[in-house]
Amino acid sequence: MNLKIGVGILVVISALAAVLVVIPGYSPKEPETVQATRPNVIFIFSDDHAYQAISAYGSKLAKTPNIDRIAKEGAILYNNVVTNSICGPSRATLLTGKYSHLNGYKVNERKFEINQPVFPEELQKNGYQTAWIGKMHLGSLPHGFNYLNVLPGQGHYYGPTFINSNGDTTRYPGYVTNVVTKLSLDWLNQRDASKPFFLVVGHKATHREWLPDLQDLGAYDKVNFPLPATFYDNYEGREAAKNQDMTIDKTMRLKEDLKVHADYEKSGIYNRFSPAEKKAFYDYYENKISKEFDEKKLSGKALAEWKFQRYLKDYLATANSLDRNIGELLDYLDKSGLAKNTVVIYASDQGFYLGEHGWFDKRFIYEQSLKTPFVIRYPGVIKPGTQVSQLVSNIDWAPTVLNLTGTAIPKEIQGESFLPLLTGKKVAWRKDAYYHYYEYPQPHHVYPHIGLRGEQYKLVRFYGPKDYWELFDLKRDPQELRNLYGVKGYEAITADLKARLKDQIRKYKDDEALKIVESGI
Incomplete structure (x- = not known):
């Protein structure tokens, strides 16, 4: 065979193979690879x-x-x-x-x-x-x-x-x-x-x-961000959400998080700065942001919303x-x-x-x-x-x-x-995704929980310091404000989700979680 013709045939075959593996419906016997290289x-x-x-x-x-x-x-x-x-x-x-x-x-x-x-x-x-x-x-x-x-x-x-x-x-x-x-x-x-x-x-x-890069200090200062619709959530029917420690209002720190009158001499963070970097931060956060904060004398909702904007x-x-x-x-x-x-x-x-x-x-x-x-x-x-x-x-x-x-x-x-x-x-x-969170009580006092996220519904089981369930309809309540667990008319949906949750737990071999959801609570 002529060498050039032979090489040409090989090139065509390689190209066809590369095309085949990305054609919808093509199922190679080996694990799918998408191109020769x-x-x-x-x-x-x-x-x-x-x-x-x-x-x-x-x-x-x-x-x-x-x-x-x-x-x-x-x-x-x-x-x-x-x-x-x-x-x-x-x-x-x-x-x-x-x-x-x-x-x-x-x-x-x-x-x-x-x-x-x-x-x-x-x-x-x-x-x-x-x-x-x-x-x-x-x-x-x-x-x-x-x-x-x-x-x-x-x-x-x-x-x-x-x-x-x-x-x-x-x-x-x-x-x-x-x-x-x-x-x-x-x-x-x-x-x-x-x-x-x-x-x-x-x-x-x-x-x-x-902490932004120096060139980004104040990049959004002219923007007034709209408050999220749930910013003043009262957490009704959601005990874990109510008892956490991660709010902008109460948990976020003015000095460390928002750099209001930050300690530029003793803080380990700022001791890593070069003199030029420290000066840029001081000029922006102390001479501008901290000064603005002092002048406003904020409290209550006004303070919470100012912290949100700065965050x-x-x-x-x-x-x-x-x-x-x-x-x-x-x-x-x-x-x-x-x-x-x-x-x-x-x-x-x-x-x-x-x-x-x-x-x-x-x-x-x-x-x-x-x-x-x-x-x-x-x-x-x-x-x-x-x-x-x-x-x-x-x-x-x-x-x-x-x-x-x-x-x-x-x-x-x-x-x-x-x-x-x-x-x-x-x-x-x-159709379902399984979730398991453990870390409690530090640093944000979020109760450990197990959950199932489906296409429309989400089922959650909190355990440890508090044992209870939550159910949300993500289509009707995308902000997850209304706990439907125990609400009349959702019995069949709840039973189905619990069965699916157990299936996921067994599939992923989470024995600890299985004991929790089978505890009868």
């Missing part, structure tokens, strides 16, 4: 970034053009939920594809068990270089990474310290979001270019205490740098030629309250903390503008990355790949 994967993972603060999700006030770009050029998930709405456990779920009760990381500030399997190990077996740079917040350095350079614990916004794979620590000048991006780009430039890579870019933003201004100003740095990373992929064969994912570890129910923070199974943003781009595979409305869980993130890279998915992973949803296939998919 193994893609690189960059997973950008932020902290406490609410979907309500992203314009791709409908926010009219936030500016997130680069996150929006990923969604526009790929897919956006509208019902991506977490299994346990708190930072460290969410990261443990990403790494293991398992619920907290199986990976052992139920509450924050513990040490992740490094001798358990994590999905990046499977990527390594498939020839991938793996790295995690930035915030990890697991109290240990997990296996499965060729390179680690992460923030110890929560890390700092200014003058952050990093710890690498060898246990060596280095303090870097500047703003943490910019530093994480620089370190990520350095690694990308120094990696072995003959191998595909998986990189987690872990950002501290937008975690409390919401959102700082929170969204902090998010500005996050989005800007995502744009810098996307530009690098374009200029380096990596964009065409690199999957880019942006997600947060969980949702967050931006004044809904009068709150900040997360933890509850209610929508604003249960749902987290997730957008993904893969040129040539995920059609631009794809919208996914099905219930996807963060236990599904690991198997989906493995699936995208043509890597075998271990049987012990509890999640499922949602690659078929991203490529437009009609497949049977979950």
Whole structure:
């Protein structure tokens, strides 16, 4: 056979194969792979970034053009939920594809068990270089990474310290979001270019205490944010919601959170600032914001609403740098030629309250903390503008990355790949998502609870200090204000949801939860 003809035939066959794997309805016997060349994967993972603060999700006030770009050029998930709405456990779920009760990381500030399997190990077996740079917040350095350079614990916004794979620590000048991006780009430039890579870019933003980059100070000062409709929620019929400690009114601190008369000399936070950084903060927060606060002499509702405005201004100003740095990373992929064969994912570890129910923070199974943003781009595979409305869980993130890279998915992973949803296939998919939150009483006094989030209804069982149920109709009551549990006419719906909850508990092998829901209460 003529060599040129033979090569031409091989090229055609390869092209046809690449097309077949993305045709809706095509079901290869092996785990689905989407193209012959193994893609690189960059997973950008932020902290406490609410979907309500992203314009791709409908926010009219936030500016997130680069996150929006990923969604526009790929897919956006509208019902991506977490299994346990708190930072460290969410990261443990990403790494293991398992619920907290199986990976052992139920509450924050513990040490992740490094001798358990994590999905990046499977990527390594498939020839991938793996790295995690930035915030990890697991109290240990997990296996499965060729390179680690992460923030110890929560890390700092200014003058952050990093710890690498060898246990060596280095303090870097500047703003943490910019530093994480620089370190990520350095690694990308120094990696072995003959191998595909998986990189987690872990950002501290937008975690409390919401310290913006200098260039973003006052970015939203001319905006007057509308109060959420539930800001003055009276929590009727919802005892856990009533007895929490996470309100903007009572819990949010003027000095530490909102920088009103902050201690620039003794605070460990500001001692990490350079003189120029400290001066910029002092000029803005002391000479402007604190002066304004003193002049207003606020109390009652006026004070609560002033705190809300300041909270959102700082929170969204902090998010500005996050989005800007995502744009810098996307530009690098374009200029380096990596964009065409690199999957880019942006997600947060969980949702967050931006004044809904009068709150900040997360933890509850209610929508604003249960749902987290997730957008993904893969040129040539995920059609631009794809919208996914099905219930996807963060236990599904690991198997989906493995699936995208043509890597075998271990049987012990509890999640499922949602690659078929991203490529437009009609497949049977979950109708219910299971949830279990543990951390009590500190730091926000949220009762532990178990729950089921369905397409229309949500059933919740609080336990521990208080044992009771909640039921919400998400279509008729999307703000989750009316507890329907025990209301006449909902007996059959309640019984059905309880049966489905038990099915989920058994499916995911949560023996502790099964005992709780079978207690008869």
